[in-house]
Amino acid sequence: MVAGSTLGTLVIAAAASLFMAWAIGAGSSGSTPFAPAVGANAISVMRAGFFVGILGLLGAVLQGANVTETVGSGLVLFPDGGGLSAIAATIALLTAAVLVATGVFTGYPIATAFTVTGAVVGVGLAMGGQPAWPKYQQIVALWVGTPFVGSGVAYATARLLRTENVRERLSIGGLAGLVGVLLANVEFTGLGPDGGPGALSVALARTFEGGTGGRALVSLVLGLLVATLVWYDIREHGERAQRRFLLVMGGLVAFSAGGSQVGLAIGPLLPLLDTFTVPIVAVLLGGGIGLLAGSWTGAPRMIKALSQDYSSLGPRRSIAALIPSFMIAQTAVFFGLPVSFNEIIVFSIIGSGAAAGGGSVSGEKMGKTVLAWVASLGLALGLGYGVFSAVAIL
Structure with a gap:
C-alpha cells in the first residue's frame, strides 16, 4: 500500500502534468501544425484547432x-537509478507550464521543449543528480540544426514548386511520394513483433517474409501509390488538390506533434508511477487528452499569431514549410x-518565404521570439533549481 502522503503528492504532480499538457496543446503542438494551412486559407482557424486536437491525441x-x-x-542521472521526486516533478511541470501559458496569452510562442527541458534539468540538479552530457549533446545538435535544416529544405522545396520547367503535378506528386516512403517507415505502437513500436513497412515485410529487401520494396510501393494518387488528384482538380495535400501534411505534423509534445507533459511523472501499476498507454492517453483540451480551448490564438503575424503563405509555400517540419518531427x-x-x-516558414522573395516575416517579431526561446531555457532552469532548493530548505 502506498502511503497517503505519497499518493497525495502524486495527485498534485498529475494535476500539474495535465496543466502542462493543456498549455502545450494551446501553444506549440496545438498551433504550429496547421498554421501554414490557415495562412494559405485552406482551413479556418477554429477547424484547425479542432482537428489538431484529435490528431495530437492519436499521436x-x-x-x-x-x-x-x-x-x-x-535528462538527469541519479546514482540510485531513480528519477524526480513528486515535489520535484510538480515544481518542474508548474514552472514550465506557467512560462508556456504566459506565451499563449501574450501572443508570443514560447518553445515548450526549452522550458520543460530547462525546468527538469534544474530541479534534477537541485536534487543532487548529475548532468546527462551525451543526451544534452544530442538535444543541442537537434535544436541548433533545426533552423538550418528546416529553412534549407523548405527553401529548396519551395524553389522546386516554383520552377516553371517542372509541371506542378509532377513536383508535388514526387514530394508526396517521398512523404509516403517516410510514412511507411515511421514507427507506431503495436506494429512491432512483440506488440511494441514498429514501422508499417517492417510489419508488412514480416507478414510476407520479405526481410530487409521486403521492407525497401514495401516502402517503394507505398511511396509510388501515394505519388500516383496525388498526381492524379492535382491533374483533375488543380489548386483544390493542392489544398487537400496541404491539409494532409498539416495533419501529419499535428500527429507528430502529439507524439513528441506529450512526453514533455507526462515524462516527469514516469519515475513516480513505478510504485503503481499504471500502463504507459493509459498515461499517454491522459496526456493526449490534456493536449486535446488545450488545442480546443487555447490554440486558435496562437494559430492566428503564426499564420498571420509571421507570413502570408500560399498553398505551395505552405507545403514547402510542412514537409521539413514532418521530417524533423x-x-x-x-x-x-x-x-x-x-x-x-517558424524557420520552415522563413525558408519557404525566402524562395518567394522574403515574404512578410516581421524581423522585430522574429527577434522577440528567438529571445523568448533562449530566455525561457535559462529562466526555467534557474527557477526550477531555485524553487526546489528553497522548498527543500523549508
Whole structure:
C-alpha cells in the first residue's frame, strides 16, 4: 500500500502534468501544425484547432513513449537509478507550464521543449543528480540544426514548386511520394513483433517474409501509390488538390506533434508511477487528452499569431514549410529527443518565404521570439533549481 502522503503528492504532480499538457496543446503542438494551412486559407482557424486536437491525441498514444522516457529518466542521472521526486516533478511541470501559458496569452510562442527541458534539468540538479552530457549533446545538435535544416529544405522545396520547367503535378506528386516512403517507415505502437513500436513497412515485410529487401520494396510501393494518387488528384482538380495535400501534411505534423509534445507533459511523472501499476498507454492517453483540451480551448490564438503575424503563405509555400517540419518531427520522435515545434515551423516558414522573395516575416517579431526561446531555457532552469532548493530548505 502506498502511503497517503505519497499518493497525495502524486495527485498534485498529475494535476500539474495535465496543466502542462493543456498549455502545450494551446501553444506549440496545438498551433504550429496547421498554421501554414490557415495562412494559405485552406482551413479556418477554429477547424484547425479542432482537428489538431484529435490528431495530437492519436499521436500521443501511438508515438509518445520515446520522448516520454527521455524526459522522465534521460535528462538527469541519479546514482540510485531513480528519477524526480513528486515535489520535484510538480515544481518542474508548474514552472514550465506557467512560462508556456504566459506565451499563449501574450501572443508570443514560447518553445515548450526549452522550458520543460530547462525546468527538469534544474530541479534534477537541485536534487543532487548529475548532468546527462551525451543526451544534452544530442538535444543541442537537434535544436541548433533545426533552423538550418528546416529553412534549407523548405527553401529548396519551395524553389522546386516554383520552377516553371517542372509541371506542378509532377513536383508535388514526387514530394508526396517521398512523404509516403517516410510514412511507411515511421514507427507506431503495436506494429512491432512483440506488440511494441514498429514501422508499417517492417510489419508488412514480416507478414510476407520479405526481410530487409521486403521492407525497401514495401516502402517503394507505398511511396509510388501515394505519388500516383496525388498526381492524379492535382491533374483533375488543380489548386483544390493542392489544398487537400496541404491539409494532409498539416495533419501529419499535428500527429507528430502529439507524439513528441506529450512526453514533455507526462515524462516527469514516469519515475513516480513505478510504485503503481499504471500502463504507459493509459498515461499517454491522459496526456493526449490534456493536449486535446488545450488545442480546443487555447490554440486558435496562437494559430492566428503564426499564420498571420509571421507570413502570408500560399498553398505551395505552405507545403514547402510542412514537409521539413514532418521530417524533423519524426526524426526527433524516433530518437526520443524533445523538440520545439515553434522553432521547426517558424524557420520552415522563413525558408519557404525566402524562395518567394522574403515574404512578410516581421524581423522585430522574429527577434522577440528567438529571445523568448533562449530566455525561457535559462529562466526555467534557474527557477526550477531555485524553487526546489528553497522548498527543500523549508
